Amino acid sequence: MSEQKLQVYNTLTRKKEDFEPLNPPFVGMYVCGPTVYGDAHLGHAKSYVSFDLVLRYLRYLGYKVRYVQNITDVGHLVGDGEEGEDKLGKQARLEQVDPMEIAEKYTYTYFRDMDALNVLRPDIAPRATGHIPEQIAMIEKLIKNGHAYNADGNVYFDVHSDEDYGKLSGRKTEEAESGTRVESASDKKNPADFALWKKAEDDHLMKWDSPWGVGYPGWHIECSAMSTKYLGESFDIHGGGLENQFPHHECEIAQSECAHDAQFVKYWMHNNMVTLEGQKMGKSLGNAINLHQFFTGEHKLLTRAWDSQVIRFFLLQSHYRSTTDFSEDALEAAETGLKNLHSMISTIEKAENGSGESFDIEGFKTSFEKVMNDDFNSAKAIAVVFEKLKELRKSINDQKTPSNIEEVKSVIKTVVDDVLGIWPQENAGGSEELTKGLVELLIEIRKEARENKNFALSDKVRDDLKELGVQLMDGKEGTSFEID
């Protein structure tokens, strides 16, 4: 581990702080997961790729991380605050299926798309509907502590009972009340109070018994209840999208700290948005491009399909706290860049220990860790990788392969594969050997053609192979090839 400590930007204090876990080497990390009522889009990718990098880097540093990411399958309402329809309920009505079928379907597509982006699975992915008793217990505790009240089956958190309310978002409750356009529900004591439990109408699809009658939990309480269950009353990192800072995370803090009388989270991390022509990409704005659409190219704003790994690389090229402006031109630049990176890796992987000077592995690691320690600066980390790999490729090309190349390979693999998650993907399994054999055969034929000055034939071999995605390269040591 490097001398310089990991620094994390904490939204709570609005500055970078040294990262010191509550119980080292253990780290508890909770990230707000998706509401599973539709396919994940590029915005989700930015968030989960960002926190995937955080997770991977913490593990690289040797921390034992427990990563919890919830699946929201109830309580998230459509439209104006307290009066809207449940998102899953609505989608269930539209698709004419049970809400749990919706949850199942979009949980599946969510993980399918995240897998494609090489996002590691959370250690625990708890569902809100699977933790109704925990949520009820927490609400009861809040009522008992005088922080919540029952208004005829609706239970609200009393914002005025919590002096700290607003500390994350820097908001005063008075401002929130006067500035808001939301009409306050009539049974609330204060307009800023938020629902912990909602009374269910007869036609409501998802509902449970509770001490306050039949109903369903509010959106915020699930994260408090589930994070407490799996990470304890206090834990290290809570992540999520910037737009969740208020009200969602503010409410989580209020609920948890009033229920437990302990600091809820030490480090709050928020990723920035993905924009499309300067506008936030979001479901409600109708400009979101689903990840699956990127992978297949089936979207009116896309001219073609994009490899999932290119999307990941593209996102990692900007910092998680910066907005990422999407365009196909930018994606294309990322695609070419990634291809070049993979080409360098392939050259290095083929190299064997040589007579050159040994490569400064510690220097490489130090540079990498230095930039990653600065609040996970993946953009700079990628720059470091490019610089060092170029250096290595040059020494190999000059027949001065470092004497410690095997060791170097292993470090590169750790950095590029384990941490950044952008290692070249393996070609389709069983036919790989066959493909290689066939291409080598064609290279042999082309070589004979060239020796006979039959350039028409040799060019046909090369050009037709290129059509198929196989690039031939003539070098001093003979012809080599790369498959896209």
Add this chain to the structure above:
RNA sequence: GGCGACAUGGCCGAGUGGCUAGGCAGAGGUCUGCAAAACCUCGUACGGCGGUUCGAAUCCGCCUGUCGCCUCCA
């Protein structure tokens, strides 16, 4: 209206008080039957106006512009 960000060369995108980010695209060259790849060389950017400083793209103020949150949203 309240709160908060950001404004970097053709594009994307880091960044620090003084020294080359990086990627993509582009130009010239070496190599090659021709290519491709690789290698070498090349751009001297930081919204505007003031201020602090020996020196600011980097600190402060004002202005302009863009965006986010304040209502569900990664």
